[in-house]
Amino acid sequence: MSQTIAEKIFSRIAGQKVSAGTERLFPPDLITAYDYPGYIDKYETQMADELGITKVNHPEKFILFIDHLYPAGNPKAQQIHEITRRFARNYGFKLYEGDGIGHQVISEKGHVHPGMFVTHFDGHISTIGALGAIGIGIRNSMIEAFATEEVSLVVPSSVRINLEGKLQRGVTARDVFHWIVRKIGPDGCRQAVIEYGGKGLGSLEMDERFTLCNLAMFLGGISAVMETDEKTHAYLRQTTGQEHPPMAPDPGARYEKEVTINLSEVEPVLVAPPSPANTIPISEALGVRIDSGYIGSCASGRIKDFEQAVEILEGRRVAEGFRLNAVPTTTAIQAQMSELGLTPKLIRSGAQVHVSTCDFCIGQMGALTEGERSVSTGTLNIPGRMGSNRAEIYTASPYTIAATAVHGKIVDPRTML
Amino acid sequence: MLPTIRGRVAWVFQEPNFDIDLIVGVDHMKTQEIDILKSVCMTSYDARFPDEVQPGDVIVGGANFGYGHPHYPSCRALRALGVSAIIAESFSPGFYRGESSNGFPLIECPNVSTTVKRWQTVAFDWDNETLTIAETGEKLACQKVPQKSKDLILTDGIIGYLKQVRLSKQ
Numbered sequence: 269m270s271q272t273i274a275e276k277i278f279s280r281i282a283g284q285k286v287s288a289g290t291e292r293l294f295p296p297d298l299i300t301a302y303d304y305p306g307y308i309d310k311y312e313t314q315m316a317d318e319l320g321i322t323k324v325n326h327p328e329k330f331i332l333f334i335d336h337l338y339p340a341g342n343p344k345a346q347q348i349h350e351i352t353r354r355f356a357r358n359y360g361f362k363l364y365e366g367d368g369i370g371h372q373v374i375s376e377k378g379h380v381h382p383g384m385f386v387t388h389f390d391g392h393i394s395t396i397g398a399l400g401a402i403g404i405g406i407r408n409s410m411i412e413a414f415a416t417e418e419v420s421l422v423v424p425s426s427v428r429i430n431l432e433g434k435l436q437r438g439v440t441a442r443d444v445f446h447w448i449v450r451k452i453g454p455d456g457c458r459q460a461v462i463e464y465g466g467k468g469l470g471s472l473e474m475d476e477r478f479t480l481c482n483l484a485m486f487l488g489g490i491s492a493v494m495e496t497d498e499k500t501h502a503y504l505r506q507t508t509g510q511e512h513p514p515m516a517p518d519p520g521a522r523y524e525k526e527v528t529i530n531l532s533e534v535e536p537v538l539v540a541p542p543s544p545a546n547t548i549p550i551s552e553a554l555g556v557r558i559d560s561g562y563i564g565s566c567a568s569g570r571i572k573d574f575e576q577a578v579e580i581l582e583g584r585r586v587a588e589g590f591r592l593n594a595v596p597t598t599t600a601i602q603a604q605m606s607e608l609g610l611t612p613k614l615i616r617s618g619a620q621v622h623v624s625t626c627d628f629c630i631g632q633m634g635a636l637t638e639g640e641r642s643v644s645t646g647t648l649n650i651p652g653r654m655g656s657n658r659a660e661i662y663t664a665s666p667y668t669i670a671a672t673a674v675h676g677k678i679v680d681p682r683t684m685l
Numbered sequence: 686m687l688p689t690i691r692g693r694v695a696w697v698f699q700e701p702n703f704d705i706d707l708i709v710g711v712d713h714m715k716t717q718e719i720d721i722l723k724s725v726c727m728t729s730y731d732a733r734f735p736d737e738v739q740p741g742d743v744i745v746g747g748a749n750f751g752y753g754h755p756h757y758p759s760c761r762a763l764r765a766l767g768v769s770a771i772i773a774e775s776f777s778p779g780f781y782r783g784e785s786s787n788g789f790p791l792i793e794c795p796n797v798s799t800t801v802k803r804w805q806t807v808a809f810d811w812d813n814e815t816l817t818i819a820e821t822g823e824k825l826a827c828q829k830v831p832q833k834s835k836d837l838i839l840t841d842g843i844i845g846y847l848k849q850v851r852l853s854k855q
Contacts, residue, residue: 455749
């Protein structure tokens with residue numbers, strides 16, 4: 269029977285052909301987690317005290333990340349990190365600290381290969397779908413993965429999204445994703461793996477592909493995965509030093525639905541407060557006064573994102589009183605930004621360039637106060653996400669944020685390119 | 686034995702993509718104190734909800750219920766007030782995974798949000814996966830409940846499930 273990419277991946281892991289709807293145990297290729305109060309500290313207690321597990325069979329499958337509350341702003345945060353270091357030491361797990369946001373570090377460090385199944389608490393692990401792998405956020409059943417090295421799953425169905433054409437100038441992967449949400453609804457891919465392919469995919473760079481996969485949950489997707497092509501394999505050669513067979517579905521694979529998106533039709537959009545379901549065309553928000561901007565997060569914050577921001581900001585200044593925070597997704601990206609000259613250009617325009625961390629996305633740094641409004645490439649725009657519950661967040665593309673930063677109000681970036 | 690789900694419909698959310706955090710409100714989405722959570726639960730929809738709800742009652746939801754970035758306090762509050770299940774058109778996958786791991790019965794039942802009325806009594810039949818409205822006798826077909834979700838309900842959540850179902854076999 270013809271298979272989707274998801275069915276192929278889960279069949280390989282099961283050691284037999286499985287189709288959407290099959291419920292069984294699957295051993296993930298990688299089990300990953302980040303620390304935050306109530307996460308790794310809880311897993312440690314659950315493992316050692318509640319389940320009496322002091323050793324795992326395959327410690328090499330586990331990777332932990334210190335990327336939240338980083339750098340620690342107080343002793344309590346440092347204590348949380350110390351628990352994570354201890355947990356990694358005691359069980360023999362790999363730990364990355366200070367390398368940036370785990371959802372990207374895991375790919376950069378060569379851990380992700382096409383065809384892999386990776387688990388994390390957090391659904392944004394779907395980012396790795398850009399490499400033909402499937403990452404699923406299993407929330408508080410992470411302890412199931414830690415304790416048994418298997419997770420119970422119903423093999424997800426897939427929604428096929430065929431991309432055609434090329435993006436217009438001033439339009440980004442962020443716009444594409446939210447354009448799709450607007451077109452098929454925030455539940456348009458509910459419970460399914462979003463399988464991206466088509467000729468248009470080839471026109472997108474890896475940075476843009478990571479963005480598209482990262483946001484899968486806001487289409488109701490359980491994850492996202494992409495067909496691989498020469499761009500994917502060039503990236504994988506650099507990160508893994510290996511050649512991989514292409515990853516693609518079988519002709520005739522069965523999808524819950526198929527959607528075609530013509531990239532050349534996509535226009536800048538914003539996600540207005542208070543919900544990620546609330547996509548609007550930029551024309552509906554023009555002129556809205558904004559206090560701060562954030563370019564970063566696991567969704568955006570890669571070279572492509574900062575190149576777009578610099579296209580707008582070079583030779584211009586951030587508006588008086590506007591706070592623009594540029595936060596590279598990883599330290600490797602941070603280094604590359606310096607090498608490419610992006611960092612000095614951002615700084616000279618009035619942006620602040622920060623160390624790689626999750627903290628701007630969750631209001632631990634650069635927080636908003638009551639009555640403020642922000643434009644953000646963070647993952648989420650719900651009240652309280654970036655500080656006060658009475659601040660408003662619009663998520664937008666790096667182009668739109670840079671244009672908004674210059675004027676202190678929402679501006680269509682295409683008018684400045 | 687799986688718990689009996691038979692109770693009054695304490696609220697019907699018809700809107701799709703309902704953000705679960707609104708049940709306790711965004712000011713309380715990280716609150717831990719259960720008494721505070723109980724006192725604010727659903728009060729932005731019905732100020733008397735914490736007094737009116739009774740053990741065994743259920744909440745009815747629309748499509749993609751739990752969309753967004755769900756936190757746990759809202760369902761902790763519902764459970765503490767005695768709510769025995771959420772029956773929705775469909776659930777957002779992250780919400781479903783998280784709350785089913787807490788052993789909370791979540792039943793997917795197409796057409797439920799437009800068929801049942803507040804304060805009607807409904808009963809869920811685990812064997813036939815149907816929901817019956819007591820007042821009218823109408824039966825609604827529900828989606829199959831995954832075995833793992835049933836196991837999690839039977840074992841009161843993920844730690845009990847691991848101890849009783851998974852690790853006991855190793």
